Every structure is written in structure tokens, then in C-alpha cells.
Amino acid sequence: MISIIAAIGKNNELGKNNKLIWHIKEDMKYFREKTLGHKVIMGSRTWDSLPEKLPQRENIVVTTREFEGPDLIAHGVDEIIEKYTDSDEEVFIIGGGTLYMQFLPYAKNLYLTEVDATDKKATTYFPEFDKSKYNREVLKKGSENGLDYAFVKYTKK
Numbered sequence: 001m002i003s004i005i006a007a008i009g010k011n012n013e014l015g016k017n018n019k020l021i022w023h024i025k026e027d028m029k030y031f032r033e034k035t036l037g038h039k040v041i042m043g044s045r046t047w048d049s050l051p052e053k054l055p056q057r058e059n060i061v062v063t064t065r066e067f068e069g070p071d072l073i074a075h076g077v078d079e080i081i082e083k084y085t086d087s088d089e090e091v092f093i094i095g096g097g098t099l100y101m102q103f104l105p106y107a108k109n110l111y112l113t114e115v116d117a118t119d120k121k122a123t124t125y126f127p128e129f130d131k132s133k134y135n136r137e138v139l140k141k142g143s144e145n146g147l148d149y150a151f152v153k154y155t156k157k
């Protein structure tokens, strides 16, 4: 099973200049809890934005290049889609925009932290998707440093 996890702004903002836009401690904690022990799959730019390999998770990086660091390099997404779309194992697509775009049609769950803010200078966005095709469940709402957010789970109908 493929799950997507992302924090997005009101206009689907994801990132700015290869960095995150908002830093919400509770969201970092939530991300860690959800993904711990699972395979995490990311694009090379997201990998480059991390301070280090995400511990206690198999780090899979999609890239056309070869480099050291990740547990596994994948040179495309087709094999991952084929292997995990109908598997019992839950794997997480953790970004960025190019990976969300390619995996969205195959993802059963979207764990979206919906941040009640905008950033006109964002450089990466989460793809538009048809919300009528998903059940929407608000798991938790919170506020940190004046920033309201909600942990929302979309499950494909």
C-alpha cells in the first residue's frame, strides 16, 4: 500500500528554495511516528534537503544519478508502484512535489497536514486532486506559534 505524507499550505504550498516553509514541531513528531519502521521514498532534492538519513526507516531515493548515503537508489518509480500498490506493507512517499505527482494516482492514503497559511514565494506545490474521490477524516487540530494546522487523512474510496 502506498501512502503519501506531506504538509501543505492553503494553496498546496510544499516548499521554498529546497526548504520547508513552515516548521511545526508537532508535525515533525507526527511525521516521525507515522513513518517510523517503514520504507520512506523521496526524490533527490528532498534527500538533499535533509540534514541526515531518516533514522529507523529504510531511505529510498529516486534519482537518475548515483551517490552514496541512502539505503537504496531507485532510477524510476515504475518498479516501486508495481511492488507496493497492492502490497500489505505500507510505504510512505515523503516528497517532494515531483514524487507526489507521480505517486498520487496509486496512493491509498494521503496524510496531509493542512496548514492554515499561504506563501506567495513557494517554489514547490502539492498536486491538485479530486477530493470527492476520497473520504476525509480530520485526525487532530492544533496551533503552534500562531499557526493553525490539522492532521487530515484522505482515504481513496
Ligand SMILES: NC(=O)c1ccc[n+]([C@@H]2O[C@H](COP(=O)([O-])OP(=O)(O)OC[C@H]3O[C@@H](n4cnc5c(N)ncnc54)[C@H](OP(=O)(O)O)[C@@H]3O)[C@@H](O)[C@H]2O)c1
Binding pocket: 005, 006, 007, 008, 013, 014, 015, 016, 017, 018, 019, 020, 021, 042, 043, 044, 045, 046, 047, 049, 062, 063, 064, 065, 074, 075, 076, 077, 094, 095, 096, 097, 098, 099, 100, 102, 124
Ligand atoms: N511540505 C512537505 O511535506 C515536503 C515534503 C518533502 C519535500 N518538501 C519540499 O519539496 C521541495 C523538493 O521537491 P521537488 O519537487 O523540488 O523535488 P523532489 O521531488 O524531492 O526531487 C526531484 C528529483 O527527484 C528525481 N526524480 C523524480 N522523479 C524521478 C523519476 N521518475 N526517475 C528518476 N529520478 C526522478 C530527480 O532527481 P535527479 O535530478 O537526481 O535525477 C529530480 O530532480 C523542497 O522545497 C522540500 O523542502 C516538502
